[in-house]
Amino acid sequence: MEYSLALAQAITTKNIKANYATLERLVLQAKPNGCQALCFSEAFLTGYSLAGVAEQSLTLASPYLERVAGLALLHGVDILVGFQERRGQAYYLTQGIFLADGRREFYRKTHLGQREASFFTAGDKLPVFSLSCGLKIGISLCVESHFPELLQSLALRGAELVFAPHAVPVKAGPRREIWNKYIPARSYDNRLYMACCNLWDDNNFGGGCLVTGPTGEEVCSNFIAGESLVSFVVDTALIAYYRGNNSMRNRYYPLWRRRELYE
Numbered sequence: 001m002e003y004s005l006a007l008a009q010a011i012t013t014k015n016i017k018a019n020y021a022t023l024e025r026l027v028l029q030a031k032p033n034g035c036q037a038l039c040f041s042e043a044f045l046t047g048y049s050l051a052g053v054a055e056q057s058l059t060l061a062s063p064y065l066e067r068v069a070g071l072a073l074l075h076g077v078d079i080l081v082g083f084q085e086r087r088g089q090a091y092y093l094t095q096g097i098f099l100a101d102g103r104r105e106f107y108r109k110t111h112l113g114q115r116e117a118s119f120f121t122a123g124d125k126l127p128v129f130s131l132s133c134g135l136k137i138g139i140s141l142c143v144e145s146h147f148p149e150l151l152q153s154l155a156l157r158g159a160e161l162v163f164a165p166h167a168v169p170v171k172a173g174p175r176r177e178i179w180n181k182y183i184p185a186r187s188y189d190n191r192l193y194m195a196c197c198n199l200w201d202d203n204n205f206g207g208g209c210l211v212t213g214p215t216g217e218e219v220c221s222n223f224i225a226g227e228s229l230v231s232f233v234v235d236t237a238l239i240a241y242y243r244g245n246n247s248m249r250n251r252y253y254p255l256w257r258r259r260e261l262y263e
């Protein structure tokens with residue numbers, strides 16, 4: 001099966017109303033192109049603000065999240081969007097998955113950055129989700145893609161694609177250099193697609209999008225400043241080929257682990 005997906009690169013501000021308007025505009029652009037799922041960066045909806053965590057965070061009952069869910073249902077596009085979440089007295093970096101079939105799922109960042117740990121609570125689950133089209137996905141937020149065990153766990157639980165929304169205050173050129181050092185390896189070792197998109201604003205966050213496939217190849221990318229949709233296709237037949245192949249050249253390495261040695 002082939003699935004048509006996209007990453008969004010768009011300006012993020014501390015104005016949630018403006019961020020939602022941008023999200024809605026890009027969803028409307030993505031739908032005519034046959035996009036089945038559209039992913040936005042980490043904390044896109046609220047903006048990424050350590051100093052203003054309380055002011056910039058939403059509860060799951062927020063009207064803005066209700067609107068995102070309504071957009072997904074109305075236009076038949078799964079929407080993955082990051083936001084700062086408030087649950088009681090705790091705050092999380094959360095990626096919402098609003099599905100075209102009406103379901104809502106949430107991933108809470110489990111591995112926090114050094115500064116983030118002073119403001120946010122870490123999540124405690126690494127779920128794999130089914131998009132409305134049937135594609136199995138995982139989420140790896142920003143720094144989490146530096147943990148090979150996290151990606152391997154998602155792959156072993158059935159993930160065919162891992163979305164990796166980022167919020168890194170690095171310009172697009174250097175971001176490309178850094179991603180090229182390890183994102184292809186995560187794809188190759190686990191025989192899955194990786195789809196990365198970085199937060200973009202007028203100050204520190206430089207944007208950037210990269211998709212890699214199950215042989216570690218670059219599928220597509222965009223590191224030019226400007227609002228854009230980066231479209232790509234996931235071919236699950238290719239994933240199945242490699243995950244079912246035991247030749248030395250095309251082996252699915254996670255199945256050959258000797259866990260008793262590592263633990």
